[in-house]
Amino acid sequence: MQPTTPILHFPNDLAQATAFIKAGECVAIKTETVYGLAADASNEDAVKAIFKAKARPATNPLIVHIASIADMKKWARDIPSRAYLLAEKYWPGPLSLLLKKQPWVSDTVTGGQDTVVLRMPASNDFLSLIKAAGVGLAAPSANKYKFISPTCAAHVLTSLHGRIAAVVDGGRAEVGIESTIVDVTEETPCILRPGPIGRDSLARDLHTDITFKNNEGLTVPGSVLQHYQPNTPVKMLTQNVLSQKRFTKSEGLISLSPYIWPLEKGKHIQLSSTPKEYGRDFYDALHQLDKQGLSCIYIEALPNTDSWFALNNRLSRVVALG
Numbered sequence: 220m221q222p223t224t225p226i227l228h229f230p231n232d233l234a235q236a237t238a239f240i241k242a243g244e245c246v247a248i249k250t251e252t253v254y255g256l257a258a259d260a261s262n263e264d265a266v267k268a269i270f271k272a273k274a275r276p277a278t279n280p281l282i283v284h285i286a287s288i289a290d291m292k293k294w295a296r297d298i299p300s301r302a303y304l305l306a307e308k309y310w311p312g313p314l315s316l317l318l319k320k321q322p323w324v325s326d327t328v329t330g331g332q333d334t335v336v337l338r339m340p341a342s343n344d345f346l347s348l349i350k351a352a353g354v355g356l357a358a359p360s361a362n363k364y365k366f367i368s369p370t371c372a373a374h375v376l377t378s379l380h381g382r383i384a385a386v387v388d389g390g391r392a393e394v395g396i397e398s399t400i401v402d403v404t405e406e407t408p409c410i411l412r413p414g415p416i417g418r419d420s421l422a423r424d425l426h427t428d429i430t431f432k433n434n435e436g437l438t439v440p441g442s443v444l445q446h447y448q449p450n451t452p453v454k455m456l457t458q459n460v461l462s463q464k465r466f467t468k469s470e471g472l473i474s475l476s477p478y479i480w481p482l483e484k485g486k487h488i489q490l491s492s493t494p495k496e497y498g499r500d501f502y503d504a505l506h507q508l509d510k511q512g513l514s515c516i517y518i519e520a521l522p523n524t525d526s527w528f529a530l531n532n533r534l535s536r537v538v539a540l541g
């Protein structure tokens with residue numbers, strides 16, 4: 220931990236970032252989904268430092284990021300063929316696989332569970348850091364616990380400045396929402412967190428049904444209601460209500476539709492009506508509006524179709540209850 224957090228760039232600063240990891244420190248770095256806060260997953264104190272920097276409860280398990288499919292068996296045991304099939308197809312990419320853990324993998328990483336979640340991220344920066352450090356890197360999203368996930372280095376610094384060793388600025392995360400997490404330990408795999416890779420594709424690949432478990436109530440952060448919240452209250456509006464609404468100066472809007480009444484500059488962000496682009500820009504839009512100290516951010520409701528499933532899941536977590 221350092222009072223100010225240096226911004227590094229790869230490949231020039233790879234040796235510096237690797238030295239931080241080897242010293243048991245935390246480094247924020249881009250993945251294709253969101254920025255992760257990485258530390259040596261085999262070093263108990265380094266993993267504890269992640270929890271401390273994020274102010275995250277110790278019971279919430281972390282994803283271990285690896286740089287090759289061959290590394291899966293270092294961390295996991297009894298790996299079923301369906302896990303290899305999905306890894307071959309989607310890695311490097313936004314898919315995380317829950318598997319039985321090897322006995323040596325620390326409870327600090329897994330939150331005391333007998334399982335470990337593995338992912339190979341599609342980010343050259345991240346992969347080169349894993350290879351240079353020679354270890355798997357535990358990495359949750361690089362934000363304070365319950366705050367909005369970061370999709371660029373500036374977002375990371377909003378909540379973790381001064382609390383981490385460095386941030387590697389690799390530009391914008393291209394996917395923009397967190398990976399799909401699938402439990403592949405059972406014959407019928409189960410989605411634990413919906414994400415960029417949809418249930419239909421997974422079911423097609425595996426020629427089987429895929430279930431979805433609403434993980435609510437479990438002490439894992441992605442399943443804690445209201446997890447991804449900005450400081451500003453957020454409310455959802457249907458398109459109908461939106462078309463009638465007049466906004467005050469202190470209110471902001473994220474919409475899909477064009478909005479006819481002018482809002483002050485920078486207070487209305489219209490996002491794409493395709494889920495892929497909407498997902499890429501969603502957290503950034505929240506960050507932009509949140510830093511303006513508004514009284515409320517309104518978000519236009521999303522279509523209720525399969526392709527918007529993961530985004531509806533994230534939206535339900537940012538919208539204030541009641």
Ligand code: TXA
Nearest residue numbers: 252255280281332334335336359360397398439440441
């Ligand atoms: O896209 C992503 O997955 C990003 C980037 C940085 O890779 N990471 C991310 O990590 O979103 P995090 O810590 O914010 O969310 C990881 C989720 C946890 O909320 C939990 O639901 C699940 O992974 N998880 C990890 N290990 C688990 C385990 N052993 N059992 C059940 N769930 C687990």
Ligand code: MG
Nearest residue numbers: 359360368440
């Ligand atoms: Mg997170």
